Amino acid sequence: MANCVNCGKKIGMFNGCSDWTVYWGGQDQTMCQSCSDSFKSLLAKNEYSWRDERITREFILQNEEALHLQKTGLNFLLDYADYVQSVIPPDEVESKKREEEEKERLRKQMEEDRIRQQEVNRELAKILISSGFNFDGYRIVKYSGYISGDDAVQIPRSGVFDRGRNGQNLTEALVRIRRVALQELKQAAYDLGCNAVIGVDFDYLTLDPQTATITGGTLYEPYVICVTANGNAVVIEKIED
Numbered sequence: 001m002a003n004c005v006n007c008g009k010k011i012g013m014f015n016g017c018s019d020w021t022v023y024w025g026g027q028d029q030t031m032c033q034s035c036s037d038s039f040k041s042l043l044a045k046n047e048y049s050w051r052d053e054r055i056t057r058e059f060i061l062q063n064e065e066a067l068h069l070q071k072t073g074l075n076f077l078l079d080y081a082d083y084v085q086s087v088i089p090p091d092e093v094e095s096k097k098r099e100e101e102e103k104e105r106l107r108k109q110m111e112e113d114r115i116r117q118q119e120v121n122r123e124l125a126k127i128l129i130s131s132g133f134n135f136d137g138y139r140i141v142k143y144s145g146y147i148s149g150d151d152a153v154q155i156p157r158s159g160v161f162d163r164g165r166n167g168q169n170l171t172e173a174l175v176r177i178r179r180v181a182l183q184e185l186k187q188a189a190y191d192l193g194c195n196a197v198i199g200v201d202f203d204y205l206t207l208d209p210q211t212a213t214i215t216g217g218t219l220y221e222p223y224v225i226c227v228t229a230n231g232n233a234v235v236i237e238k239i240e241d
């Protein structure tokens with residue numbers, strides 16, 4: 001029969017089974033279930049493993065209150081931190097550290113990309129699009145050439161007119177790929193330093209792919225629909241009056 005090193009509660013077969021025992025100083029040191037549960041959930045919350053090198057004395061002290069530690073429980077976990085630190089091979093600590101640094105670098109990179117993309121999106125949103133060849137109140141000051149943007153989608157054969165949806169799958173897919181194609185068209189204009197696209201229209205291409213099967217039959221693959229948005233990238237200027 002042992003007592004919980006933190007709360008002093010007796011730990012036995014029937015009153016809270018011994019849940020976490022670490023051998024120290026010539027004897028087993030045991031925490032009762034409820035005391036060890038709070039430590040376990042702290043580790044789980046941080047996604048730490050049992051012998052994570054981030055379990056340090058500082059980590060224990062930072063979480064002392066949340067763990068409701070008594071003096072003996074605190075000493076127990078501080079010893080545990082020392083033990084964890086002592087069993088981690090130095091090169092593992094090094095590689096974990098590098099891994100962390102790499103993760104942090106990627107996170108920063110993603111954040112920067114996100115911000116840059118937001119800026120680009122704001123600029124793209126300002127680009128004017130017309131199926132005609134001029135804009136009221138603007139004059140065209142530069143023609144930068146013919147540009148295009150495209151996208152494609154697969155439509156399952158059984159999904160085109162799916163159960164009374166009257167081709168909704170198809171029209172929804174068309175709306176989606178047209179939007180992407182237009183966005184690409186705007187991107188192409190932006191890359192040329194233009195702020196508008198004139199004479200915009202869409203071209204469509206449908207594919208009906210089939211392949212021969214091993215048994216000599218025909219495998220009908222999903223339809224492919226491609227859309228291309230075309231236009232002329234231009235620079236326009238507001239006409240002052």
Ligand SMILES: [Zn+2]
Pocket residue numbers: 004005006007008009031032033034035036
């Ligand atoms: Zn306890």
